[in-house]
Amino acid sequence: MSAASESVQSEEVLSELFNKLTVSTPEDVDAAAANISSFLNGSIIEHDVPYEFFQKLEASIKDKKSAVNALEAVAHIASEADLSPSVEPYIVSLIGTICGKAGDKSPEIRAASSKALDAIAKAVTPVAIKDVLKRLVDCLSATSKWQEKIAILSAISILVDTSKAQLALRMTELIPILSEAMWDTKVEVKNAATETMAKATSTIQNKDIEPFIPKLITSIANPNEVPETVHILGATTFVSEVTTAALSIMVPLLSRGLAERDTAIKRKAAVIIDNMCKLVDDPQVVAPFMAKLFPALKANFATIADPEARSVTDRALNTLRRVGAIPEDDSIPEVSTAGDVKVNYDILEFLIKEKNIPQRFEVVKSYIAAIAGDLIDERKIDPESWASAVSPFLTIFLHEKESKEIIEEFRKRSVDNIPQPPIFEDEDDEGEDLCNCEFSLAYGAKILLNKTQLRLKRARRYGLCGPNGAGKSTLMRAIANGQVEGFPTQDECRTVYVEHDIDGTHAETSVVEFVLQDGGVGTEADVRAKLLEFSFSEEMINMPIQSLSGGWKMKLALARAVLKNADILLLDEPTNHLDTVNVAWLVNYLKTCGITSIIVSHDSGFLDNVVQYIIHYEGFKLRKYKDSQNQVS
Structure with missing residues (x-):
């Protein structure tokens, strides 16, 4: 049988299974969803994807009459022990639609939506975090429905368990949105957001600040506690390497501390910035926070009357200039775009433009770009890491031999985008x-x-x-x-x-x-x-x-x-x-x-x-x- 015939047959089987799902009674829906899941994760032919099926599935999720059954199917598909790479990007692409149903008036639809979101969060490839988390965060930002917020927060909490190392690098995006949820007027959302924040901050591997994380979270919810928290942390000796995750939880406190009226608190915030940033290993670690810290320190240096506090502030400014590779004109360097999904998508698109990839694989291409972005952010630049992470998805629409060549070129071009620190070759040219x-x-x-x-x-x-x-x-x-x-x-x-x-x-x-x-x-x-x-x-x-x-x-x-x-x-x-x-x-x-x-x-x-x-x-x-x-x- 030809590949085309097999593809048609697969579509016919899926269509029949889907029709059974849509008319299933509550007693039969579990078995119908399980049949679809088993077929999707086992019988799809090479270089084909169930594109039309997922379009139908999304339409069914939106339809109030079939939503519960469709959402049960999503949960089953995602819960398979071996979720197929041909299926994963498409199931993830449904997150926005599923989130929209998590705030539905029907308790059955809400429960099925939460179940589906949790199943997806448990199933996804960890290095695809940039795709998954963005969809969840966008929905959390956009919705006003408290039940939807709680369902999304539950899925994010699960990602901490499944993608801990990858989530740590996303704390710059996550902490602001979780902080906003902690200020929600609905107490259930506040509590869920606080629990998720506590779990998310467990990804911060820094022995110096770990004992103070509960206090830092409390100060986010209660700004009145900022002075006391700054005072406590001001007495801390920092010796651990400072990462983006560590700064993500510290900078909200420090920026508030710099804005306090009390000079003593401004001074201590500057001390903490100075001590922590000395332990930053890469200018790009501190780059996302420069816009908050550097101008605030400069403003304090210009207005603080106390000479000693001004001296401490100046020292913190000089540390930021050095570790952040700030030029002489004090312009703040741009945050690297090397890990951006769009940047890596454009690289991939350039490399495969002659392959005439059908439109139905667009979701897969975006998913691969997100994976590449995470590999760049994690600084996993070796060929083995790229091959193991990208190959299962690229071979969905390319043969293995050509995919190997493209992955290596993809890796090289993406790695070349990682900003290299400026060379401070202060050594004179004299001497041998x-x-x-x-x-x-x-x-x-x-x-x-x-x-x-x-x-x-x-x-x-x-x-x-x-x-x-x-x-x-x-x-x-x-x-x-x-x-x-x-x-x-x-x-x-x-x-x-x-x-x-x-x-x-x-x-x-x-x-x-x-x-x-x-x-x-x-x-x-x-x-x-x-x-x-x-x-x-x-x-x-x-x-x-x-x-x-x-x-x-x-x-x-x-x-x-x-x-x-x-x-x-x-x-x-x-x-x-x-x-x-x-x-x-x-x-x-x-x-x-x-x-x-x-x-x-x-x-x-x-x-x-x-x-x-x-x-x-x-x-x-x-x-x-x-x-x-x-x-x-």
Whole structure:
């Protein structure tokens, strides 16, 4: 049988099943809906979709006489264990129509609508959140029917469970609409919105503000509590990386705090902004909030009389300028559109324009664009993530071979839209370049750096900074092992990883023997002379390594590196296990030895004292700043 004949037969079967559904009694509707669901999720031929069926289904939902039966069918279809990709975009496209029935006068229709919305929320692919959530939020904004609002809030609450990571990135859109619902005149809506807000904010992975989230939610509903909440948070020490989700719940409070009459509250709001935004890793994290925070801080700086409060406000402004990549004219940078559904739809449309895709697949194309938008927002830029997420839907109307090629080109074009932070190459051009290369770095399947520049000069000291898990130590190891593309070879530039945590296999080895074992350090006389230069005594030179303190092990590691004629020293947490005396010695040595160093350290005071430039992980790039860590941390 030809594909066309099979398609006609499928349509005939569906039409017959649908007709049975529309005339089913309340006792029979469950079985009729189950039959439709089973057929839709199993028997649709390749490169076909039940387009006409869903048009009929939508019309039946709108018809008061058949609405309950049609909504039962939706719930059954969405509740299938293996919801077909050929069905999912079309069932999601019904959300607006279903929401419209959730406020119906008929309790049976309202109940069936809520059931259908909940089933869809449980079934959808998590990375399709941008399509699903927009439909729900648009309906929540537009409706005045309280029962409809509660049904939508229930579906959003379910999405927290099914799409937690993806929903966290949508908090900038979600929190304002939930806040508005919390001010609803209907107490049932208020309560449902507050519960949904509490559940949605559980997606915020920030240990610093988690204990205060209930208080933050309360302050949204009761603005009178803003001063007290700002006061409490003003005493908080922020150490966790700050994400868009964290700022989404904090900025409503902070913008209100900046507008308070009391200078003390304005000051504390500025302190919180300064402390939190220092922990922002990407200008695009703070970009959606700049329009609220930056002008308010500037206005306060211009009007606050208290010098100390003005100074704090100025510090917060400068932090926002830096982390938000604000240009010298103080114009607020635009929020990236790389993850916008429309942007990704246009890319997809361009790539498949010669394929003459029938109009009935328009819903699928929009769904794919939403998936791509989420992948961009999550910064999932590897080919595997795109193939697994996009292929099930693209192969609905394309053959697998051509879909692979299009997905990869789709990925590349979409990833290219991710804004790269401006290069702040504050380092002057004077001095000898040891390295000036562009490379990418991955750890397993995880991309850490993508086409980033690294430029190092002789006798300069660099601090390598970024959040935990960014890949700082991975980069250091990759440099040491010659795995960074374009980085000079050991013959061109001697790079030494300074190992001061010497493993137990060398415990009984004498100091001098340990250095000689490594090779390339000269004669024993050379080694002894260098160790004496590093303040080792003759007795210590012949002692086993296990008898050395942490400070002396660091000196030993540095002496060995110098004996290798190192051009670049790589130091990972060099102050671990060092007392203040040895830290001071290390600071002095690194500042006076004339050897280029790259240092990873959580000791901000040490970095402040040593480094001349910070190299910071931001948006899959390395961004360079002049001077010390207090400009980037």
